[in-house]
Amino acid sequence: MxxxxxxxxxxxxxxxxxxxxxxxxxxxxxxxxxxxxxxxxxxxxxxxxxxxxxxxxxRTVIHVGHTRAPKNRQETSASHGSPTKTEQHKAAQGDRPQQQVAATSGKGEAVTVHAAFNSARARIAPNLGAVAYRMGQAQINTTPGGENASFNQVLLRMPGVVMDSFGEEHVRGEHGGLTYRINGVLLPEGLNGFGQELDTRIIESVTLMTGTLPAQFGFRTAGIVDVTAKSGKSLNNREISLYGGSYNTFNPSFQVGGTKGQWEYFISGAFNRNAIGIENPTPAFRATHDVTEQGKAFGYASYRFDDTSRLSLLTSVSNANFEIPNAAGLPKLYDIHGVGDVQSQYLNDRQNEQNYYVVLSYQKTGAKLNYQISPYFRYGAINYSPDPVRDMVFQGVAEKEINNFTTGGLQLDASYDAVKTHTIRFGVMGQYTSEGLWTRTDVLPVDAAGAQTSIHPVTINDNTGNWAVEAGAYLQDEWKVLKGVTLNYGVRYDRFESSFDHEGQASPRANLVWEINPTTTVHFGYSRYFAPPTAQYVGQATLLKFANSTNAPDNFNATPTRVERSNYFDIGLSHRFPQGLSITVDGFYKQAKNLGDLGQFGRAVILTPFSYRTGKVYGAEFGGNYHYKGLTVFGNFSFVNTAAKDVNSAQYQFPTDELNYIKNHAIKLDHEGEFTSSAGISYGWAGNKAYVDYLYGYGLRSGFANTGKQPSYHVINIGYEHIFRNVHPLKGLKLRGDVTNLFDERYQLRNGSGLGVFMSQYGQRRAGYLTTVLQF
Known part of the structure; x- marks a missing residue:
């Protein structure tokens, strides 16, 4: 010692x-x-x-480079009134994570060792030239709702992230393609529903890595969402919270954590009931039939064998029920035996989403070799229940659908300090996914022209499934070429074997980072990517069951979706000005074959993969933040342009005239989000904090072959909180108020048209919320 x-x-x-x-x-x-x-x-x-x-x-600043020992960039607690805004860094060497070291006698040493473990884990899988935007607890606290905010609302405060319906977010012109990690361990991809299974309460910090990712990151490469769960000093806390307000929102939650001997633990749970589970299909303040009830629980425990090894366990459970919202006045399209006059506002479609995962990790640190090995398991299911009568009247189809995924896998990552100027990193991962899809569909018979020929529905049952194996291995070297110049280069090999496709690829990666001086860094990178689709495929045999019915497609072409292969280039600059101002500028270009996309093709909110033969995506991002005493200001602006041509898989989902048009014309992707911006200002003083938050978006596509464009929107949110310290018998009492969409702007995210867009959806109207937090 x-x-x-x-x-x-x-x-x-x-x-x-x-x-x-x-x-x-x-x-x-x-x-x-x-x-x-x-x-x-x-x-x-x-x-x-x-x-x-x-x-x-x-306070958080941009920091880069490897040639000098960096000063600590540690997030200030909310009580100090100095919230952290987006940390943006193009790191030649891995970011050293936020460290919080207890000064209390008896617990300090254990917490410090924990900090050393986190630093070692960051060295195993650092950014290595990728663009990284980081948010800590203080910035999350200045997001509307704070820890009660949905996880996608946190990500929307980062550059290049576009808001869409169903709680989706799109990063740099990609639909999906995000890899989620907790404490450096991959979370297997779930079903593409709209439940927010990650709970913001568990987050100590979250980093979004984009651009030219180093070789250790594969498969889902639109971005890496790396969550560090609460640990260390933040565990020594117990909270009970009640969040509620507009739309009948009732959201109680709790957090319990602590350290005892070699053990650390953290448990959180929350229940949320409100009347705006999914975006409203009309501009009215209150949607019809839109109640949701969601429950979540998260657990973390770690045991430290000694100062060089520990075992960690993560578990998560989420279960969410949604009503599918309705629009009044829809025209009656079909006649059903025994059914008289019905109204569309009384449709009763519902959806349940469940997700469970468990991750076990063993970490070992040494003088030169550090490694982490992690087996994991995940199960997810979506259960869609239709209104069997009204769905038949208004769309001629009523489909009961159960879609589930089961995934098990193993991940190993390691780093080895070979010599002073070279750090070698290597690893492997492999996972097996089993997908099941069961449907019971009521349809009506039709003639060749599509006219109804019977008033008696016919039931068609179908039970299919798919499997997929994803495996990859990588080797890379961090080479400190000169003082201030680092070359990170490597290669990975990936293999995708499934019930519908068999492919593999070797993918080179390289990033050059030049720290011009202690305040300015530029970087340039290239990555070859290999991005498989989800294990979802509906074959022609299933489609033929629906021939001559109201659920028959325009065509029966069901080419399997293949792996997207792309070349990705990224160049950028970051600079720290005196007096707390930091900026980043970044540009990117992607050229792809079998460009992947997702779409909703029925009332069940389950996104289905398809692809284009060729495509490209390019754009630019700007981010800045400023800190002075209790004042924090941040602003982000992004531009993206997309082009894709020739739908070459799942063609049955599209009308024939659109397919023919797209075969001969490059079109925009529906999720393009041409311009997007986020900004905010907050000020903290003596246990108080006030903030103003702003979101802007423009350019989501609509219309025939995505030739239309949705109008822009501007949303302003405000909030204030006060913390009373040492209120006997409590350690603290926090009172908070938030107002979202302060000026009650009515804005339409989707109008129900565009490729893979099924329904009209509007953003949430003005709402007010109150939070009470008891700290023990």
Missing amino acids: FQFNHKYSKCYDKMPRVSYDAKGKLCPVLSRAVKSVPCAALALWCAEPATQSYAEET
Whole structure:
């Protein structure tokens, strides 16, 4: 154990709680109570005194490079009134994560070792030249609703993220394609429903990595959403919260965490009931038939065997029920035996979503070799129940549908410090997915012209399924070529074997990062990507069952969706100005074969994959943030342009005239979101915090072959909170108020037209919410 060196005691109160030595190694610094302070860390801090106050140093800034030991970039707690805004970095070496070191006697050493584990894990899978935007708890707290906000609302405050219906978000012109990780471990892809299974309450920080990703990231490469679950000091907290307000929102929750000996644990749970589960199909304030009830629970536990190894367990459960909202006045299209006059506002379609996963991780750190091995398991299901009478009257089809996924896999990642200028990283992953689809569909007979020939529905049963194996291996080298210049290069090989496709590819990756000076960094990268579709395929045999019925497609062409193969280029710059201002500018270009997409092709909100023969996506992003004392300002702006040609899979989902048009014309992708922006300002003082938040979007497509465009929208949100400290018998009492869509703008996200778009959807009208949090 390191002993406190009084030679540096005069610098003690000025140093950060975590620092790095001259070689970039983590140097945890504890309070004098536990007397374990690395002399190297103290010497470094005293030799290079901070030019700003400690309070300013703890706020998030852009940091890059590897040639000098970075000062600690630690998020300030909300009580200090200094919220963190998006951290944007093009890192030559992996980001050193937020560290929170307890100063309490008896627990400090365990928490410090935990911080060292997190730093080692970050070195196993760092950004390595990819574009990374990070948000900590303080910025999440200035998102409308704070920890009660849905997870997609957090991501929407990052550059390049476009808002869509069903809680979807699109990153850099991609529909889906996101990889979710918790504590560095892959979460297997679930079904494409609209439930927000990740709970914002579990997050200590979240990083969105995009651009030219290093070789350790494969398959879903539109972006890596890397969540660090609460740990360390943040575990020593117990909360009970009640969030409620407009749309009959009732959202109680709890959080419990702690440390005991070698153990750490965190448990959270929440229940949410409201009357706006899905976007309203009309501009009215209150939707018809739109109640949702959602329950979520998350658990984390870790056991530290010694200072170099630990075992962690993550578990999550979510169950959500949704009513599918209705629009009044739909015309009656079909006559059904025994059914008289019915009205569309009384449709009673419902959907249930369930997701369960468990991840077990063993981590080992050494002087040169660090590795983490993680088996995981996931099960998800969507159960759609139609209104058997009204659905037949208004659309001629009533389909009961159950779609489920089961995935099991193993992931191994490792890093090895070969020599001073080279760090080798390598790993493997493999997973097996089984998909099942059961449908019971009531249809009506029709003639060759599509006219109804009987008033008696016919029931068609179908039970199909698919399987898929995804496996990959990678090897890469972080080479410090010169002072301030790092080349990260590598290769991965991926294989996709399924019931409908068999493909593989070797994919080179390279990123060059040049730290021009301590405040300016530029980067350029290239990545070859291999992105398989989800294990969903409906064959021609199923389609033929619906011939001469109201559910018959325009054509019976059911070509399987193939793996998307693409070349991706990214170039960007980041700069830190004096007095707390940081900016990033980034541009990207993607050229793809078998460009993947998703669409909703029925009232059941289950997204189905399809692809275009060729496509391209390009655009640019700008991000900036400014911090001064309790004031934080951030702003992001993004532009994206897309083009795709020739639908070459799942053609039965589209009318023949659209297919012919797209075969000969390059069209826009429906989720393009041409321009998008987010911004905010917050100020904290003496236990108070106030914020103003802004979202803008323009360009989601509509109409025949996506030739139309949705109008723009501007949404302003405001909020205020106050924390009362040491309110006996509580540690704290937090009161908060939020108003979303302050000026009650009526804006339409979707008008029900466009490729893979099924229904009209409007954004939420003005709403007010109150939060009470009891801290124990």
